[in-house]
Amino acid sequence: MCGLVDGSSLSITATQQQQGTAPSTDTRRTDGGPSGPGTPSGPSDEAIDLAACMDDSGTTRCAPRPNRPAAPATTPSAQGTPAITISDLARFAPASVLATAEPGNVGIAGMPTNFTGAATPQIQGGELFGLPLRVRFVPAAYDYTYGDGSSATLTTPGQTWEALAQAQFTPTPTSHVYREPGAYPARVDIRYTAQVDLGGGWIDVPGQLTTSGATQEIRILEARTALVAHTCDENPAGVGC
Incomplete structure (x- = not known):
């Protein structure tokens, strides 16, 4: 059985049973990862999804799932100018x-x-x-x-x-x-x-x-007014001068 794991690796799983023996599973990976009986026994989510797309004759009836987008990287925020009030x-x-x-x-x-x-x-x-x-x-x-x-x-x-x-x-x-x-x-x-x-x-x-x-x-x-006949220039000794 073939299952597309992601854009760079492919999981190949085969099952063989001989008379009087239990089924054995051989898993090989094309991405250089570990293979053989020591690998995890359960198929991946991607392999299960691909198996659902195959009919009884083993023919794939749907296109492989595209690569999942990578999670956005988190970077520390740049140190900015302190807020001044x-x-x-x-x-x-x-x-x-x-x-x-x-x-x-x-x-x-x-x-x-x-x-x-x-x-x-x-x-x-x-x-x-x-x-x-x-x-x-x-x-x-x-x-x-x-x-x-x-x-x-x-x-x-x-x-x-x-x-x-x-x-x-x-x-x-x-x-x-x-x-x-x-x-x-x-x-x-x-x-x-x-x-x-x-x-x-x-x-x-x-x-x-x-x-x-x-x-x-x-x-x-307080200002007081008085009616005078001459200005202070004319009579410096006058009232208010």
């Missing part, structure tokens, strides 16, 4: 920014006080997870806390009245109006987006990193 970059964060208000951190109650927060993109170098890297921080938002119970999140650092070509005590995108005179602890926290460079170019890191600002005291004064 925004919290991993906290020790590289830029220094805090001091909020300033003009003119001279002094304002007038009921009138706009113009704030600015001087934050710029920065690149820091160092080592993380044993790898050298560079980190680039870009300001994305400015969280102002004005000290009077109000706050605002802005997307601009602000500019001086002079840079905006505006008169003093006029509204700006970053101005705030204090309703009562007093001293107010104001600050600005900067939110940064981050990118890292491990030697192959800049890679975005999801999320934002916030740097808390230092507190700045803003003095708000």
Whole structure:
């Protein structure tokens, strides 16, 4: 009996019985493997399948089974770059920014006080997870806390009245109006987006990193108006001069 084992070996099995003797089995392999009476006595799955394809005369009625596909090889995954989160970059964060208000951190109650927060993109170098890297921080938002119970999140650092070509005590995108005179602890926290460079170019890191600002005291004064006949240039000793 012939049975196709795979694409490179063929099992040949013959049975011979003499009078008064038990059947003996001789198995020979064409692949150079062990043969003879010491080989396993049971036919392989492939031999059984092929036997089912043969009729009583020994004629094969179906084509041999094609080679079975080899199982996919398993290889260890390549060691990639460690995942870096925004919290991993906290020790590289830029220094805090001091909020300033003009003119001279002094304002007038009921009138706009113009704030600015001087934050710029920065690149820091160092080592993380044993790898050298560079980190680039870009300001994305400015969280102002004005000290009077109000706050605002802005997307601009602000500019001086002079840079905006505006008169003093006029509204700006970053101005705030204090309703009562007093001293107010104001600050600005900067939110940064981050990118890292491990030697192959800049890679975005999801999320934002916030740097808390230092507190700045803003003095708000009360303004009083008076109708006078001359300006302070004309009468330096006049009321309000």
